[in-house]
Amino acid sequence: MANGSSSGSPAKRSGPRLEQTLHKNVQLLDIQRGVHPRRTVPEALQDLIFPPGETDTVLYAILDAAKIDDLQAVLEDAIIPHRRLFTGDEEEGFGDVAPWLVVLSEVDTLTRLLFTHLEGEDTPWNIARFEPGILFRASPDFDAVWNHWRGFYRMKLESGSSYYFRFWEPACMAAYLNYIKNDADRVTQWFCREGAGIDQMFLLENRPLQWLLTEIEAVPKKYTQPCSRDGKPLTLTAGEVGAISQARLERDIEEVARRIEKTFGAHLDEDRPKDMVFQRVQGLFGRMMPAGIKQLDHLYLLACWEVFYGPRFEEKDPQDELRKICLSPAQEAKKV
Structure with missing residues (x-):
């Protein structure tokens, strides 16, 4: 073994x-x-x-x-x-x-x-x-x-x-x-x-x-x-499971980016870098999953905001409510 x-x-x-x-x-x-x-x-x-x-x-x-x-x-x-x-x-x-x-x-x-x-x-x-x-x-x-x-x-x-x-x-x-x-x-x-x-x-x-x-x-x-x-x-082993899980996470990120491109691509800047949507989705996953938001449909919704409002969209709220919600200990569904 x-x-x-x-x-x-x-x-x-x-x-x-x-x-x-x-x-x-x-x-x-x-x-x-x-x-x-x-x-x-x-x-x-x-x-x-x-x-x-x-x-x-x-x-x-x-x-x-x-x-x-x-x-x-x-x-x-x-x-x-x-x-x-x-x-x-x-x-x-x-x-x-x-x-x-x-x-x-x-x-x-x-x-x-x-x-x-x-x-x-x-x-x-x-x-x-x-x-x-x-x-x-x-x-x-x-x-x-x-x-x-x-x-x-x-x-x-x-x-x-x-x-x-x-x-x-x-x-x-x-x-x-x-x-x-x-x-x-x-x-x-x-x-x-x-x-x-x-x-x-x-x-x-x-x-x-x-x-x-x-x-x-x-x-x-x-x-x-x-x-x-x-x-x-x-x-x-733990290492093998980690390799599989990481690959699945990367594909989830790619699939969300692909869906956003397909659905909203016509509304995005034509001169954007080819990987702009992917990079923003990747950044969103990296912040929200540790904060307890892990369901793919929820991540997709927030990734759309990330793409349209820019990186770290939750920090652009003048009242700081979005950031506090994301980091709160509340259940995921209630946060979203």
Whole structure:
């Protein structure tokens, strides 16, 4: 079991480690009107996602049903291998929004949709913008791969309480894997299990100013180890949880900034810096969350004020009432 600390990355040990390559300013596909045959992935990523002559691995995705309308029906219509990761009580309670393991190919429409972005369109098939899942190349043994991934969404904290890790969210997964990249035990658990080894992983993120693709692989290649967890949930360290939580917070900030730009962009100064809204939202979160205002809808409201009235808007009240309210011990809903 890994022994990560609450600060910094775990110490490097003998065994496999993760190598990460960041592909910046990825250009996703457009509607490809008049193009035949249409591309399934961007040309610059073609040989990365579908290596020429590769026969030992296949391309999988773990997709979030909460982010793709009628995902089960889409998968059934596409006639591609798929299976829900949740079973039993979890399937009963969360089946409609559960993650699915899916096999993809170069000719699947779903593969094309995962790499297509139509700016400004709210159509149901414009799904890449929601970061609906993660992609990876792995063993063709579907059952082994399915069993492998089922061991990770229900985990334990060091306190003993349960923790549901939504590892199919690209930003959270990227942050977590970056944290454990030199921890041989953890890398083995995630990437090097016998019969279900993960050859490469691809995490596509819709960041405020660009699309990023993180390519991740375990080295040395072909390092494998038998599964020996005996069905017991993994225990997440405080440091690992911190890395995941920080990534989720950053994405919340970005999403609030994106909503403000979309809703009010026409009313803002055309000559503003590209990251002005993001910087103000980030500053607002940094002040209000320690003051006890943590609900996203409340932060969104205050972030709008921050954008329009300027940084530290609460200090511009001549009567100083806004600042006092923000810092008061009152309940969050009452403050807002």
